[in-house]
Amino acid sequence: AxxxxxxxxxxxxxEGNPLTVKCTYSVSGNPYLFWYVQYPNRGLQFLLKYxxxxxxxxGSYGFEAEFNxxxxxxxxxxxxxxxxxxxxxxxxxxxxxxxxIPTFGRGTSLIVHP
Amino acid sequence: GAGVSQSPSNKVTEKGKDVELRCDPxxxxxxxxxxxxxxxxxxxxxxxxxxNSAPDKSGLPSDRFSAERTGExxxxxxxxxxxxxxxxxYLCASSGAGYYEQYFGPGTRLTVx
Numbered sequence: 409a410x411x412x413x414x415x416x417x418x419x420x421x422x423e424g425n426p427l428t429v430k431c432t433y434s435v436s437g438n439p440y441l442f443w444y445v446q447y448p449n450r451g452l453q454f455l456l457k458y459x460x461x462x463x464x465x466x467g468s469y470g471f472e473a474e475f476n477x478x479x480x481x482x483x484x485x486x487x488x489x490x491x492x493x494x495x496x497x498x499x500x501x502x503x504x505x506x507x508x509i510p511t512f513g514r515g516t517s518l519i520v521h522p
Numbered sequence: 523g524a525g526v527s528q529s530p531s532n533k534v535t536e537k538g539k540d541v542e543l544r545c546d547p548x549x550x551x552x553x554x555x556x557x558x559x560x561x562x563x564x565x566x567x568x569x570x571x572x573x574n575s576a577p578d579k580s581g582l583p584s585d586r587f588s589a590e591r592t593g594e595x596x597x598x599x600x601x602x603x604x605x606x607x608x609x610x611x612y613l614c615a616s617s618g619a620g621y622y623e624q625y626f627g628p629g630t631r632l633t634v635x
Contacts, residue, residue, distance in 0.1 A: 442623055451526070451613055451626035452565075459622060498564065508553060508621045509578065514564040 410435040412501050414513035421489045422521050429484040429516045431499030438504040441482040443473055446496040446515070455497075458482060459504075469493070489520045524548065526627035528614050534633045535604055543599045543630045547616030555624060556589060556599050557613045565613065571597060572621075604634045 411434045421427045433439060440459055444452040456467025458475040466472045473484045484497060496517050502510040527546045535541050547554050556568040567581035571591040582588070586604075591597040601608055611631050615624035 440622065444624075444626075451628045452615070452624075454623040454625065457623050508572065508617075509555070509567055509570050510624070511567075512565040 410501055410503060410507075410511045412499050412511050412513035414497075414499055414516045416516050417514075418517045418519065420519050420521065423491050424488050427486050427489040427493070427518065427520070429497050429499075429518060431482045431484065431513060432480050433482060433499070433501040434480065435501050435503050436506070439482075439501050440504055440510075441473075441475060442500040442510065443467065443471070443482075443484050444498045444500065444512075446498065448495075452498060455484070489518075491520045491522055494518055494520045526614055526616055526625050528612075528627035528630050530630060531628065532631045532633075534635060537606060537634055538603055540600065540602045541604055541632065543601075543612050543632070545597045545599070545614030545627060547595070547597070547614070548618070548625055550594075551616035551618045551625070552594050553617040553621050554591060554597050555615045555617075556597070557615065558583075559611045559613055559629070561610070568599070568612075601632075604632075606634050608632060609634045 413432045442457045443455040445455050446452045456465050458465050463475045471486050496515045498515045499513040500510040529544045552573045554571040557565040569589045570578040586602045589599045611629040613629045615626045617624050
């Protein structure tokens with residue numbers, strides 16, 4: 409069975425400071441990993457993915473994430489947070505082979521203070 | 523191009539009534555997913571369609587829930603005899619070649635009174 413843990417329900421950061429939203433996963437075989445963002449009263453929006461290759465992946469809006477196989481982690485990062493980054497962030501995983509149904513984490517609320 | 527669309531955006535219904543929710547995926551996307559998101563919670567997988575294959579219904583919470591998809595286009599999620607615990611946002615997503623990232627619709631907010 410596959411699973412995702414987002415250990416923080418909420419992350420608070422000051423505008424201009426770096427931000428990290430944590431994600432760890434469990435899956436059989438090699439993982440496909442994803443981050444999505446959900447703004448209030450909106451559907452989820454794809455941010456970035458790790459499929460293969462370089463462990464550091466870059467995505468939309470200046471976000472990036474680092475795949476760490478030994479720690480089974482895929483933390484989302486941004487060097488300088490904006491107030492407009494405040495939203496709900498979801499990490500998701502599925503195996504590279506087998507099921508095409510990803511498992512989502514419970515989400516982390518990111519609050520960026522002016 | 524056009525994204526995933528869902529209708530209605532909001533639905534208020536009385537307990538015991540049936541409801542039908544609609545999803546229009548991105549054109550050409552063969553994979554379609556339905557999820558339920560209760561207030562303040564994560565995504566709960568409901569059902570997955572892939573082309574003309576039999577759908578994966580493993581996430582449907584009860585036999586009151588059913589879904590259909592016409593070929594590789596529109597899908598409808600039907601909830602019969604609605605209960606208050608069915609109140610949630612129902613999200614639809616589609617994926618294209620490679621079935622990597624999903625593209626989500628804006629959701630249908632269902633309120634059962």
